[in-house]
Structures are given as C-alpha cells and as structure tokens.
Amino acid sequence: MKRILIAAFAVAAVGGVALQAAAWGNTGHRLIGVAAVRGLPAEMPAFLRTPGAASEVGELSREPDRTKGGGQPHDRERDTAHFIDLDDTAHVMNAAGPSIDALPRLKSEYDAALIAAGLDVDDAGYLPYAIQDGYQQLVRDFATWRVLNAAEARESDPGKRAWYREDRLRREALILRDMGYLGHYVGDGSQPHHTTIHYNGWNRDTPNPEGFTTSRQTHGAFEGAFTARVARLDAVEAAMAAPRLDGFDLRARVPAYLKTTLAEVLPFYRLEKAGGFVESDARGGAFVTARLAAGASELRDLYILAWRDSADDSIGWPAVKVAEVEAGTADPWLAMYGED
Numbered sequence: 001m002k003r004i005l006i007a008a009f010a011v012a013a014v015g016g017v018a019l020q021a022a023a024w025g026n027t028g029h030r031l032i033g034v035a036a037v038r039g040l041p042a043e044m045p046a047f048l049r050t051p052g053a054a055s056e057v058g059e060l061s062r063e064p065d066r067t068k069g070g071g072q073p074h075d076r077e078r079d080t081a082h083f084i085d086l087d088d089t090a091h092v093m094n095a096a097g098p099s100i101d102a103l104p105r106l107k108s109e110y111d112a113a114l115i116a117a118g119l120d121v122d123d124a125g126y127l128p129y130a131i132q133d134g135y136q137q138l139v140r141d142f143a144t145w146r147v148l149n150a151a152e153a154r155e156s157d158p159g160k161r162a163w164y165r166e167d168r169l170r171r172e173a174l175i176l177r178d179m180g181y182l183g184h185y186v187g188d189g190s191q192p193h194h195t196t197i198h199y200n201g202w203n204r205d206t207p208n209p210e211g212f213t214t215s216r217q218t219h220g221a222f223e224g225a226f227t228a229r230v231a232r233l234d235a236v237e238a239a240m241a242a243p244r245l246d247g248f249d250l251r252a253r254v255p256a257y258l259k260t261t262l263a264e265v266l267p268f269y270r271l272e273k274a275g276g277f278v279e280s281d282a283r284g285g286a287f288v289t290a291r292l293a294a295g296a297s298e299l300r301d302l303y304i305l306a307w308r309d310s311a312d313d314s315i316g317w318p319a320v321k322v323a324e325v326e327a328g329t330a331d332p333w334l335a336m337y338g339e340d
Helices: 001-007 026-038 051-060 075-082 107-116 127-154 158-188 216-228 232-238 250-262 267-274 282-309 322-327 333-337
Strands: 012-014 018-019
Touching: 026 051, 026 158, 026 216, 026 232, 026 282, 051 158, 075 127, 075 158, 127 158, 127 250, 127 282, 127 322, 127 333, 158 267, 158 282, 216 267, 216 282, 232 282, 250 282, 267 282
Parallel strands: none
Antiparallel strands: 012 018
C-alpha cells in the first residue's frame, strides 16, 4: 500500500505540470517506445516499421499509467506491476525476501514466498512478472498474425480471404497495444527508482552513511519535469546498445536487466547530492539519456525475440503450427475461425 499512498502525496507542481511518483513521465515512456520501434530490423513485419507504428507504440506505452483509478480489484492488481523493491543485495524488500536471481516461476508462488517471509505483497511489487507476461502475450500475438497473414495470401475462397484480412488488421491493432504495454513495464525497469527500496528518497529505515536526500519529491521531480526538459529522441537513439539476441532465456534475461538498473541507484543518489539534477547540469541529462536508452535497447530486443519465438509457436483451437501454415502444409481455418 505504501507505494500508492506515496504516489498520492508525492505530487509536486513544477511549471504547472503534475508529477506522479509512479513511473517514467509521459516523455520518458514515449521516447522509449518510439526509439525501440524505430530500431526494429527488416525481419519484422512491415506494418511495424513505419513512423505511424512508432508513434502509436510511444503513445500506448503510457497506457498502464493512464488507466489507473478504476477501483478495486483493478488498481491493486495493476499498480504493483510497475516496480519491484529490491534491497542493496538484490533481495525483495530485505534479506528475508527472495533474491531477484531465484524468483518463483509463478506470481502466486512469489506472493506466497513474500507472505511466508513476513513481507507485504503490495509493498514489494512484481515488475519481473509483468515484463515476462507482456513478452509471452506478444509472442502469441505475433504467432496469430503469422498464421493470418500466410492464410490470407494463399486462400482462394473470397469470403475466407476477406475474413483473414479483417482479423489480421484486428491483430495488428492488438499487437501495437500489447507492444505499448510491454514497453511501459520494460521502461519502468530502466528507471532506478522502480527497482529499489530507495524509491523516493533514501529509505529512512536503512543506514544512510553518505547523507543522501530523503525528500519525497525525489522520484517525481527526476522522471517528470527534469526528464521532460532534457530528454531528446536523437540522443536516446544514439546511446542505444547493439542488439543482444543470442542465448536468450526470458527467466534469466529479465532479472539481469533489472539488476543492471538496480546498480544505478547509488550513482543516481550520488549525482543528486552533487547537484547533477539542476537544469543547467549536463551530468543529469546524460544520466537520463543513458537510462532511457537502456530501456529502449532492451525493449527493441524483446520485440525482435518475441517475433522470432513466434515462428516456433502453435496457435488457435484446434492448434496449428505456425511453421506449417507459413509453409503451406496446414489449413488454419478451423483454428482461426472456430469449429462452432
């Protein structure tokens, strides 16, 4: 519950803009989504490699923040997806919590482990599971699109071909939406405050030997107004890493990504103490650019990997293999349209 309460109270008026301590602000999430899509290679479907698709994913990357406030259980099930509170040794909340490197397979098992350790499920957050779930959904989306696209190209019956086309277009809209949702959580995972118990000023219940700020305005001021002032798409794109696509293991990749962000918590607080996040200091701008570029790089890679994974998937009911439909050796009509 503490995250939600702090988000409610840590709202600062800076230049007339409300800053919520809940996620990257609008600017950060937009830039991560746009940069990731603009970085997609030619192997991806053509409908994704357009300025319109990049813009759409950028806007939809803000959606998990925009849908807050629907009531319960909607908010409780979604609000804690944006973060995971790790201590300085990468354990959830404290040493009694699970290590980020040994998370249970299921979120329900994760919740049970937290409760057994005497920790509050809502305080801990479940960002790793939100990223994994979003990735797996996108694989299913891409698998469905592959089948519909191949079937439309081969179908000789005009009625069936028209339905395949309509369903392909529906799926393309869903893909953009789901790319946006995945983009939001991957973006949250690049913001150091979303990976730490020091998420809004240094945690006052822990030692603070370097005298870091404990201000409850820290989170919102950094990712909101400051990021909006200094972040630029060309700088983010220039700072993006080369794709890392070999040896992919989703359950290992997500914790490794979040641990990389966790390692930036101490540099953030040291830079804040040194005055690096005032308007005229280039150090803060470089920090923002590096973090947005890390999010955009990871998101681009996950989009590509989801596309590749979808080629080996089976989809529909009764299930058909994507590879067989694309090879022209299986008819997917019943799997896609339905037997009833």
